[in-house]
Amino acid sequence: MTTPVKQHLIDPEICIRCYTCEMTCPIGAIQHDDTNVVVDPDTCNFCMDCIPVCPTGSIDEWRVVETPYSLDDQYGFDELPEQGDITLPENAEADEIEALDDAVAALLAEAHKGTGGRARAPATASKPTINLHPLSNPAAATVQGNYRLTDPDSENDVRHIVLDLGRLPFPILEGQSIGIVPPGLDATGKPHLPRLYSISNPRDGERPGFNNLSLTVKREPRGLCSNYVCDLQKGQEVQITGPFGATFLLPSDPNAHLLMICTGTGSAPFRGFTMRRQRERPDARDSLTLIFGARSARDLPYFGPLKKIPEDFMRKEFAFSRTPDQPKQYVQDKLRAASGHIAPLLDNAQLHVYICGRKDMEQGVEDALAEIAEGAGRVWSDMRGTMREEGRYHVETY
Secondary structure, three states: OOEEEEEEEOOOOOOOOOHHHHHOOOOOOOOOOOOOEEEEOOOOOOOOOOOOOOOOOOOOOOEOOOOOOOOOHHHHHOOOOOOOOOOOOOOOOOHHHHOOOHHHHHHHHHHOOOOOOEEEEEEOOOOOOOEEEOOOEEEEEEEEEEEEOOOOOOOOOEEEEEEEOOOOOOOOOOEEEEOOOOOOOOOOOOOOOOOOEOOOOOOOOOOOOOOEEEEEEOOOOHHHHHHHOOOOOOOEEEEEEEEOOOOOOOOOOOOOEEEEEEEEHHHHHHHHHHHHHHHHHHOOOOEEEEEEEOHHHOOOOOHHHHHOOOOOOOOOEEEOOOOOOOOOHHHHHHHHHHHHHHHHOOOOOOOEEEEOOHHHHHHHHHHHHHHHHOOOOOOOHHHHHHHHOOOEEEEEEO
């Protein structure tokens, strides 16, 4: 009798083709074609290095199988196969097969620390278009504008890039991303893989009714793609892939309250969320809460426009960690300070929580929300689990 084995798979419906897992895998077990990113069952050694870096959780899929799905099988997946019935060898327990052995079980436990489970799309969100333009057939966009968002004296160079798609169909939803393909070849002589950037405008365009989109990009000192994008000039042509992302989406429910927590360029999708609400429901009141962290006001993208949004349309809390002669404040500090506002929201069945930004903010935010829930006599892990199952809790950190 064949002994069942545990196989690592990637969910093609949720994967955003950012290729971070492929670049992270130390043994080359992850590869891609024009359609899917897959795991070679003959190479994967369950090192788990790919688990924490995946921004969507699509990498975190496992099946117990008698015969592993081949690469050809995986390349043909439109969705993951369900866990089928298997025949266990005599004297084998199901949980033993699930873990395979104590070492793999320990690795799984370590890899899952802080990941908090699988995100789901809001039940009311529109169905997104995914991977319309894969790496083998990128779309050509023209740069309409490149504007610096941060103060000229700031060491953080953050740009607002507007791309014109002309007559090319490229439907996007708020919360999705696109890939930018930097020119040139990598150290192995292969074309560079796309780098992923969140779209920062609503579905009807940066300018309403126009087929364009915008990105919020921070220049990284050694960033191959970020320097390329930040240096783009008006009229240049850019190769883009996507769109990607099926879970970090704006709910269609007009009564949903959005709690948006971000740092730096993590504000990009929330700009799209807010502009969509402004265009769709300009008379909405008390349905948006933004907690936004940056080093200082001059380092905070979109600070000027944000200040002009009426407080009764969107409540705004800014956390600055490097303001001269002021104590350092982070988004988790602002959450605690606003606990009187946040605690009732956590009990609201129409609350949707979105967390976006640097990965090192994630634990602090979790701790703050847990304290707020505990202060209200609630158990945060239970509340978060319910929200996640209902498609109301989303984390996208990097």
